[in-house]
Amino acid sequence: MTSNPDRTILFAGSFDPFTRGHQSLVERALPLCDRLIIAVGHHPSKAGSSEVSERVAAIAGLYACEPRVEAVSYSGLTVDACRQYGARWMLRGVRSVADFEYERNLADINRAISGIETLILFSLPELAAISSSAVRELRSYGRDVSQFLPDR
Numbered sequence: 822m823t824s825n826p827d828r829t830i831l832f833a834g835s836f837d838p839f840t841r842g843h844q845s846l847v848e849r850a851l852p853l854c855d856r857l858i859i860a861v862g863h864h865p866s867k868a869g870s871s872e873v874s875e876r877v878a879a880i881a882g883l884y885a886c887e888p889r890v891e892a893v894s895y896s897g898l899t900v901d902a903c904r905q906y907g908a909r910w911m912l913r914g915v916r917s918v919a920d921f922e923y924e925r926n927l928a929d930i931n932r933a934i935s936g937i938e939t940l941i942l943f944s945l946p947e948l949a950a951i952s953s954s955a956v957r958e959l960r961s962y963g964r965d966v967s968q969f970l971p972d973r
Contacts, residue, residue, distance in 0.1 A: 828855040830940065831908035833899045836861050836876050838956055839883070842948040844971045846914045847890065849942055856889050858906045863896040870957050883971055900935035911939045916949040 830850055836843060836859070850857060859880050863873045877892045884890035895902040903911060911931065915921045921941075928939035944951075956966045 827909050828853075829858065829906070829908040830854045830856070830910040830912045831858045831860050831899070831903045831906055832912040833860040833862055833895070833902060835864070835953065836880065837870055837953050838970060839876065839880050840948075840951050840953055840956060840969050841971055842914065842916070842944055842951040844883070845945055845948055846912060846942050847884075850912050850940065851887070851889060853940070854889070854910070856891070856908075857912070858902075858908055859884075859890065859892045860899070860902050860906070861892065861894045862899070863894055865896075870960075883973065900931050900937045903935070903937045909937060911937055913939055913941050914944055915941050916944045916952070 830853065832843075832847065832850070834843070839859075847857060847859065861873050861876045861880070873894045877894050880892035884892065891906075893902075893906065895905070899911060903909070911928075913924045913928070915924055924939070924941055928941070931937050931939060951969050956969050959966050959969075
Protein backbone atom coordinates (compact mmCIF):
# COMPACT_ATOMS: atom_id res chain seq x y z
CA MET A 822 0.00 0.00 0.00
CA THR A 823 1.51 3.33 -0.97
CA SER A 824 0.41 6.54 0.62
CA ASN A 825 1.47 10.09 1.13
CA PRO A 826 4.37 10.09 3.63
CA ASP A 827 2.92 13.26 5.13
CA ARG A 828 -0.02 11.11 6.23
CA THR A 829 1.93 8.01 7.36
CA ILE A 830 2.64 7.60 11.07
CA LEU A 831 4.94 5.05 12.67
CA PHE A 832 4.16 3.95 16.24
CA ALA A 833 7.21 2.19 17.64
CA GLY A 834 7.70 0.31 20.87
CA SER A 835 8.42 -3.05 22.39
CA PHE A 836 4.68 -3.66 22.88
CA ASP A 837 5.54 -6.42 25.34
CA PRO A 838 2.58 -6.72 25.67
CA PHE A 839 0.41 -4.45 23.50
CA THR A 840 -1.99 -2.89 26.02
CA ARG A 841 -5.31 -1.07 25.99
CA GLY A 842 -3.27 2.10 26.37
CA HIS A 843 -1.47 1.36 23.09
CA GLN A 844 -4.77 0.46 21.45
CA SER A 845 -6.28 3.77 22.54
CA LEU A 846 -3.38 5.71 20.99
CA VAL A 847 -3.78 3.83 17.69
CA GLU A 848 -7.53 4.46 17.58
CA ARG A 849 -7.06 8.16 18.36
CA ALA A 850 -4.28 8.59 15.77
CA LEU A 851 -6.09 6.83 12.90
CA PRO A 852 -8.23 9.86 11.96
CA LEU A 853 -4.97 11.79 11.49
CA CYS A 854 -3.39 9.50 8.92
CA ASP A 855 -3.82 7.35 5.83
CA ARG A 856 -1.50 4.64 7.17
CA LEU A 857 -0.32 3.71 10.65
CA ILE A 858 2.63 1.36 11.02
CA ILE A 859 2.92 -0.33 14.42
CA ALA A 860 6.62 -1.16 14.59
CA VAL A 861 7.71 -3.70 17.20
CA GLY A 862 11.31 -3.01 18.09
CA HIS A 863 13.84 -5.80 18.33
CA HIS A 864 16.63 -4.89 20.71
CA PRO A 865 19.23 -7.67 21.10
CA SER A 866 20.15 -6.42 24.58
CA LYS A 867 16.53 -6.68 25.80
CA ALA A 868 14.93 -10.05 26.37
CA GLY A 869 11.17 -9.87 25.85
CA SER A 870 8.57 -12.03 27.52
CA SER A 871 7.50 -13.18 24.04
CA GLU A 872 9.14 -13.31 20.62
CA VAL A 873 8.95 -10.20 18.46
CA SER A 874 7.29 -12.23 15.70
CA GLU A 875 4.56 -13.32 18.14
CA ARG A 876 3.90 -9.71 19.15
CA VAL A 877 3.75 -8.61 15.50
CA ALA A 878 1.32 -11.42 14.69
CA ALA A 879 -0.91 -10.59 17.68
CA ILE A 880 -1.06 -6.91 16.74
CA ALA A 881 -1.69 -7.75 13.08
CA GLY A 882 -4.56 -10.00 14.17
CA LEU A 883 -6.03 -7.26 16.33
CA TYR A 884 -6.13 -4.90 13.33
CA ALA A 885 -6.91 -7.46 10.61
CA CYS A 886 -10.08 -5.54 9.68
CA GLU A 887 -8.36 -2.15 9.53
CA PRO A 888 -6.45 -1.84 6.24
CA ARG A 889 -4.71 1.38 7.30
CA VAL A 890 -2.85 -0.41 10.11
CA GLU A 891 0.20 -2.58 9.49
CA ALA A 892 2.30 -4.40 12.10
CA VAL A 893 6.01 -4.89 11.41
CA SER A 894 9.24 -5.52 13.28
CA TYR A 895 12.39 -3.47 13.11
CA SER A 896 15.79 -3.09 14.70
CA GLY A 897 18.02 -0.07 14.88
CA LEU A 898 17.02 3.57 15.12
CA THR A 899 13.32 4.35 14.94
CA VAL A 900 13.98 7.22 12.51
CA ASP A 901 15.51 4.67 10.13
CA ALA A 902 12.37 2.54 10.42
CA CYS A 903 10.35 5.67 9.59
CA ARG A 904 12.35 6.09 6.40
CA GLN A 905 12.09 2.39 5.57
CA TYR A 906 8.29 2.45 5.86
CA GLY A 907 7.74 5.90 4.39
CA ALA A 908 6.62 7.64 7.58
CA ARG A 909 7.24 11.32 8.21
CA TRP A 910 5.69 11.18 11.67
CA MET A 911 6.25 9.14 14.85
CA LEU A 912 3.46 8.55 17.34
CA ARG A 913 4.31 8.53 21.02
CA GLY A 914 2.10 8.27 24.09
CA VAL A 915 2.60 10.19 27.30
CA ARG A 916 1.18 9.08 30.65
CA SER A 917 2.94 11.47 33.01
CA VAL A 918 5.15 14.54 33.33
CA ALA A 919 8.20 12.24 33.49
CA ASP A 920 7.12 10.58 30.22
CA PHE A 921 6.64 14.01 28.67
CA GLU A 922 10.16 15.21 29.49
CA TYR A 923 11.68 12.00 28.13
CA GLU A 924 9.59 12.07 24.94
CA ARG A 925 10.21 15.76 24.32
CA ASN A 926 13.98 15.25 24.48
CA LEU A 927 13.75 12.21 22.21
CA ALA A 928 11.56 14.13 19.75
CA ASP A 929 14.10 16.96 19.62
CA ILE A 930 16.96 14.54 18.90
CA ASN A 931 14.98 12.63 16.28
CA ARG A 932 13.99 15.85 14.51
CA ALA A 933 17.61 17.08 14.56
CA ILE A 934 19.05 13.89 13.06
CA SER A 935 16.30 13.09 10.58
CA GLY A 936 13.65 15.79 10.20
CA ILE A 937 11.07 13.25 11.44
CA GLU A 938 8.44 14.93 13.60
CA THR A 939 6.84 13.37 16.69
CA LEU A 940 3.13 13.43 17.38
CA ILE A 941 2.47 13.10 21.11
CA LEU A 942 -0.90 12.00 22.42
CA PHE A 943 -1.66 12.03 26.11
CA SER A 944 -3.06 8.84 27.60
CA LEU A 945 -6.68 8.86 28.55
CA PRO A 946 -6.86 9.29 32.35
CA GLU A 947 -8.42 5.86 32.88
CA LEU A 948 -5.54 4.22 30.96
CA ALA A 949 -2.62 6.28 32.27
CA ALA A 950 -1.58 3.74 34.91
CA ILE A 951 -1.27 0.89 32.40
CA SER A 952 2.26 0.04 31.31
CA SER A 953 3.64 -3.03 29.61
CA SER A 954 6.15 -3.50 32.43
CA ALA A 955 3.40 -3.43 35.08
CA VAL A 956 1.36 -5.95 33.05
CA ARG A 957 4.41 -8.23 32.71
CA GLU A 958 5.07 -8.05 36.45
CA LEU A 959 1.47 -8.83 37.37
CA ARG A 960 1.48 -11.72 34.88
CA SER A 961 4.71 -13.08 36.41
CA TYR A 962 2.86 -13.39 39.74
CA GLY A 963 0.03 -15.27 38.10
CA ARG A 964 -2.45 -12.39 38.15
CA ASP A 965 -5.19 -11.97 35.58
CA VAL A 966 -4.17 -9.05 33.35
CA SER A 967 -7.01 -9.28 30.83
CA GLN A 968 -8.47 -5.94 31.94
CA PHE A 969 -5.29 -4.22 30.70
CA LEU A 970 -5.15 -5.97 27.31
CA PRO A 971 -7.25 -5.43 24.18
CA ASP A 972 -10.19 -7.74 23.62
CA ARG A 973 -9.20 -10.14 20.88
